[in-house]
Amino acid sequence: MLKGYTVPLSPLGKANLVAAPPWHYSGDVIALEFWTDPAAANATLPPGLTPDSQSAGHVLALFVDWQFTAQDDEFLDPARYQYREFYVLVDAMYKGRPVAWAPYMYVDNDSAMARGHAQGYPKRLGSIFQTRSFAARSAASAPIERGTRFGASLSVHGQRLAEGRLTLREPIETPPAALLKSTVNRRYFPRLTAGRHDDPAVNELVMAVTDDLQAVGVWTGEGDLRLPEACGEELHALAPVRVGSGYRFSMSCSISDLKILEDFTVAGKG
Amino acid sequence: MLKGYTVPLSPLGKANLVAAPPWHYSGDVIALEFWTDPAAANATLPPGLTPDSQSAGHVLALFVDWQFTAQDDEFLDPARYQYREFYVLVDAMYKGRPVAWAPYMYVDNDSAMARGHAQGYPKRLGSIFQTRSFAARSAASAPIERGTRFGASLSVHGQRLAEGRLTLREPIETPPAALLKSTVNRRYFPRLTAGRHDDPAVNELVMAVTDDLQAVGVWTGEGDLRLPEACGEELHALAPVRVGSGYRFSMSCSISDLKILEDFTVAGKG
Amino acid sequence: MLKGYTVPLSPLGKANLVAAPPWHYSGDVIALEFWTDPAAANATLPPGLTPDSQSAGHVLALFVDWQFTAQDDEFLDPARYQYREFYVLVDAMYKGRPVAWAPYMYVDNDSAMARGHAQGYPKRLGSIFQTRSFAARSAASAPIERGTRFGASLSVHGQRLAEGRLTLREPIETPPAALLKSTVNRRYFPRLTAGRHDDPAVNELVMAVTDDLQAVGVWTGEGDLRLPEACGEELHALAPVRVGSGYRFSMSCSISDLKILEDFTVAGKG
């Protein structure tokens, strides 16, 4: 019997891209709130989600340095499991309820990419960096205090897609609101059989189930964000028309479930 | 309407990991034939495939430098679409017919990884290199002629998983036999809903449909291959007990279809 | 006694960045000729070189896929020694003689970077790609024939610095003229002693000595090149005002010597 949660299933179940849930995460976040052209934000919404008229064009961009572990001490193998991430959360509505929708998402690790696909996050590979904060003071240490600046960037296959900046002003109690909303994703796995390339084998609208979400050490301040135009990409269609507050915090959570909201998959395999 | 063949589906359909088929490939291959412990080879077979008693433990390892294009001149964007690959093909039987089965496969590109998942190839990320042959002669050019040596390697998250060598002896008419067999894969996409982690949303035994397969400039010679033990991996369970012939050739093909052999998916979404 | 040509010198001399010359190279080249603002080109010239008034602002950009070997079969270890390169050659004069000068140069390999520094090439790390030509025909194979298009790119730390295109028109006898000129470099190694940061320990104007230079399979055609603006870089100051011919060819050479033209080093260590 082959074992594993994803491919490759294998005799011992150690070679798979992704070990079975629960999955545990802890990381540092730079989050930048902005407003884009509402039409551009709405154009990214999947079937089942509608625009949030209360917050037209409101988006949150997140740069995250993540540490991951499942049940097998994966955090002790950082070459394989530590990763960095960039994504945007667009305000949307699901059946009258405000939710967050992630149209674009990038990570620098294959296991994170495959976990994302199982969750319905549309992860591709990218190269993500954020200024870190270190305990030993020097001009390079970026302490968590008023006035400290942070930089962050996303590049994909050698093109710069996002550049962010944050200047800390003050600690606050809660992280940006988009993080506290439910996140709705689209699980999608295509068919390759001739004639059915437009008829995915999996096409589900799903809601993330997040356990033990914590955000600690939240600071807010002035943010800035650029989403430069890049060939073969569409993130820049969400370019900011106005940038709001920025945030820096640490975050942790666990994942072991997912709620199926709608199943759009056409019945029948083949 | 969002467009695209895979995630992320997007307003223009340009941002997706994988453009719709047909997919066209051309590349250079170093292939090394070997025999492993038959029990180790058989232990990798999925439901529906049985051991090939005529060739117990026979495996082909392939290192490939690939160029890819779909319909949008992707070959002109090599930073995004050129890639390298390593995989092994194990001899197996499907309903009395000899087929090839790929238990482990690695690429250095996210688009190739996602295409592979749609095809049922269990692709993870790796770092793959092979000695190239250049037209301008020098001690570094590795000309295609008797006595020229080639090296090749696979590393995954910083661990060396395979090291191959080939010394060319003579041109031959046909590529290694495993390439001419049908390849049977397992399309597999997990569920994340609690209680259904072992019950994939897609679990199909499939047969690759390959158009216009060409192998040109085939040479054979003496091969060598090491599959060193590595933490968190199982490729080394297929370590050679004997190495056979090696091959170097150029290969091209196109993909726009897939044949579903068996659908093991349990009915009902969840 | 420690052994080696560069750091780290070591007991066996195997761990060094660069083995002792002779160094042998073979590779594939996409070269794009262009004219930039002459003042921008001249501003890159080091002491000892003067502008070439016959070819004001004339530059050649080269994308190269290289294979390297020294005396120890380095071409069999492509993970460590195969590399890709981008550089520009500016027309200049040395004591009345037309020469080529390389103000900016990027490679994706540390051994190539350190060899470059010993030669006086100002190599930094970058990510370089070019469309390859494969023998097995498909829509992805880019055959060497009239009408075939090639793409090429350079990115540095996630910013795109160069994008080139070439459409083949016809074979010709000789490679671009800049390659046949002598190349003049500046060997430069700084001091870190306080008060002497502007007073390098090595500051020599040198002329490359290239053995057995061959260019084969030379084709010419229409080229295109963009050098987009990037933060922390100056390559874009050489942006084309006009693009000339493009070239695709294979090249090989060997290096085991260097001619010192001028020694600007201030006497005395410190």
Add this chain to the structure above:
Amino acid sequence: MLKGYTVPLSPLGKANLVAAPPWHYSGDVIALEFWTDPAAANATLPPGLTPDSQSAGHVLALFVDWQFTAQDDEFLDPARYQYREFYVLVDAMYKGRPVAWAPYMYVDNDSAMARGHAQGYPKRLGSIFQTRSFAARSAASAPIERGTRFGASLSVHGQRLAEGRLTLREPIETPPAALLKSTVNRRYFPRLTAGRHDDPAVNELVMAVTDDLQAVGVWTGEGDLRLPEACGEELHALAPVRVGSGYRFSMSCSISDLKILEDFTVAGKG
């Protein structure tokens, strides 16, 4: 006038690999103390250093996540300037004084590599990871407290060269002693002129001058370290025969000077 501290010197002085000192650093360190065969440790010593008979074979291995800045807010461009490092410090004597000597050193960034060469550190490129500690608690967060485990690894061109582990036991006042010794390096820049490949242009024994060195949050505990054998490398010659204590701390310092101890350079350029 061209500007810059290293190549490429350029019109604006922004394109160089390394900006002029002072250089400021802050980072997190996992340090593992061990003893190797004294003959192996002594075999790495350069002219001018002698074995430390009081601590025969004593070595400290360090994995560091660094943030760097010079005078131009480099810490806000982490894609270009943040980096990771591995090195070993061997106990040695210089004229009767205990010092530390770094025979092998790896970083994942070209600017850090070139700074190292100016300082006399024998830096090559590698891929370095360490378990990080995050403020938001989860199974993945690795808090700084008794019993927390950390992993660390070094890979070079796809071969694993070092794997470390640390289990925290208790906070202590001071970092490992090797860090408090003076570090003696060898600045070395080769000649390429024929006949002088063994006669470097720069060959100096130097002592690091480190300003404002701070180590904060020092914890000690049980360490473990493997230095597996790898082709083309010599680090494994220092494989531990016994592992001592491990340490985890944050460290910062600034660099703007270097003391020349001995100049072994043969006079005369050429």
